Amino acid sequence: MGQRQTQILKHDLKAVAEDLKWASVDLVKIAERLRGTENEADAWAILRMVGVLINGEDRLNKYAGEVKSGRIVRTKG
Numbered sequence: 001m002g003q004r005q006t007q008i009l010k011h012d013l014k015a016v017a018e019d020l021k022w023a024s025v026d027l028v029k030i031a032e033r034l035r036g037t038e039n040e041a042d043a044w045a046i047l048r049m050v051g052v053l054i055n056g057e058d059r060l061n062k063y064a065g066e067v068k069s070g071r072i073v074r075t076k077g
Contacts, residue, residue, distance in 0.1 A: 002075045009074040010067040017060035024053045 027050050034043035066072045 002073060005074040005076055006067055006072075009072070010064050013060045013064040013067065017057045017064065020053045020057040020060070024050045024057070027053070 027046050031043040031046040031050070034040065034046070037043075063072065067074075
């Protein structure tokens, strides 16, 4: 049972990381449209948020790698 739960955990971590990646891509596009307008401050705020999302994506991918290597194991509980 533990192996299946661990596979689900790895899949979920990678899926959420991918969601963060695509949200970041979309937000960068929005920020690019705002740059050079009266909303320049909003563009920079969005880019700061993108940095947070990218850091979260990196952390989730590292956790998924630890799950794959067996350092993190999920058990039924």
